[in-house]
Amino acid sequence: MSSHDQAAAVALAHLALACDGAVLGVTLAIVAVQTWLKFRRSSRALARIQSAPAVRISDLRSLLASPDTDSPDAASAAAADSHGGKLVVVRGRVDTKSAVDGNWISLKDKLLFSNESGEGAVVIQRTQTCLYNEWRGLFGWTFDLHSLFAKSWKEHESTSLRTVPFVLIEGGYWPRAGYVVVNLDDSIHHLPLTTVYHQLRPVHASPYTIFQAIFGHGYPVGLLDEEKILPIGKEITAVGTCSLQGGVPEIKSCKELPYFLSDMTKDQMEGDLGIRTNVLFWSGIVLGTLSFGILGYSIVRNWCRWKEWRRQRQQPPQQPSDATAESNPDDESGDVPDGELCVICLTRRRRSAFVPCGHLVCCPRCALSVERDSNPKCPVCRQNIRTSVRIYGS
Known part of the structure; x- marks a missing residue:
């Protein structure tokens, strides 16, 4: 597989898993409905052929x-x-x-x-x-x-x-x-x-x-x-x-x-239609179950994330953390090496590590703004984060 094909496959996988798999769940649901419609047509045809006199x-x-x-x-x-x-x-x-x-x-x-x-x-x-x-x-x-x-x-x-x-x-x-x-x-x-x-x-x-x-x-x-x-x-x-x-x-x-x-x-027709009907029946059950499971997980997951985002928006700003960040001379702009600058503001020193990825790339202020986002992700690895931890030098 060439690099272009691999990139296309990765893009399709990301699209299918978007919104915690909601796109994949909807696609499976559409296929399940089409399978059930084919099953109904096949079962009706089987019943008519069985009732037709030879x-x-x-x-x-x-x-x-x-x-x-x-x-x-x-x-x-x-x-x-x-x-x-x-x-x-x-x-x-x-x-x-x-x-x-x-x-x-x-x-x-x-x-x-x-x-x-x-x-x-x-x-x-x-x-x-x-x-x-x-x-x-x-x-x-x-x-x-x-x-x-x-x-x-x-x-x-x-x-x-x-x-x-x-x-x-x-x-x-x-x-x-x-x-x-x-x-x-x-x-x-x-x-x-x-x-x-x-x-x-x-x-x-x-x-x-x-x-x-x-x-x-x-x-x-x-x-x-x-x-x-x-x-x-x-x-x-x-x-x-x-x-x-x-x-x-x-x-x-x-x-x-x-x-x-x-x-x-006629007997061979009935046998062929019977096998096709059974395959469509069980395929519809499997696809329907998968689509319901994926859609249910996606709904619950996004609902919990939305509730967490609303809770963070309603909370007052953490003044002690900001005051501590402002009172600490190491966090302010000044003579800070390039390798220790915050990747977002590029003015203050890196002091907060994200959980669970553990990347130490932001200052406390920028880390707090990332946490309050509706979909908090690490700016380096783009992994979902739960919170951040202040790192103190010895």
Whole structure:
């Protein structure tokens, strides 16, 4: 770690521990609240997935045709969505919509093919990521300016996504017992894509790259090219709201759930969400306890210091100490060596030592003024002091 990094780390530590840790306590409290909000979302999603029925694709028509009011099952009623669909979990194989529509003539036109592997797919995602260097420049910048000042991730990565209408079918052979149309509109969920191409190509330096390197700016050093597909015949699980559209079952994503299309089964989803919920629960408890403890200590500590400051302000000035200081010829200005002068007034001799640090750097008058401050600190080591002791020479 360089000296600049060490200085930044020390500054951050001082900021976190400011006001006896109040800043750190507030930060932990904010993180704890965010953790609890994530825990509530995760627990609600787990409850909805557990209540959602795992049905066969061939049974979707009969399930969607039956109204919720005729079903005595509470789980079915809880799985009903406010938009008129039902939350269900189905598993099937991927195929194009033209295959089940009987449009065999245009089947080739309704199917996408990977440029690298030649496999048939319904979703093809091509991503190009520009990788930047981590050198800090000749002038000693301790960070990459390109990544610090609001440089959007879109400048680093470009993604192209091509899709065709596809369905999930039950079984892998014709005639198929049933299918459900997958609607990707307004879906922000991760797709279970398979990587078929991954290559890193170096970027040759240009004359402009030299100036970028000198001034500490990030410059591209490589281009990562990836291609991912959702191939035909892959078996996946869909969890979402299902409804009949023109007599055909159609499933859409649910924004409140973390899954839509996944390689995992329903049991695996429940296990993954259960682990995530437990981690968020205990993390929220630990962070909340730490934040309450640190904030409580900070409040009590600063309250006691404020009361002590008020008590010192209300006390009358210690005239005997001042009179003694004035009557002692050693404390007055005069022929005093430089090494024995008070570090504050630079006119009187050092006679008072601070407790608990023990530094003998002030005259009695200046030591008394330091003690009466709202936050008394030693002028040498900046440590909090409780009082001062007069030192008499033998």
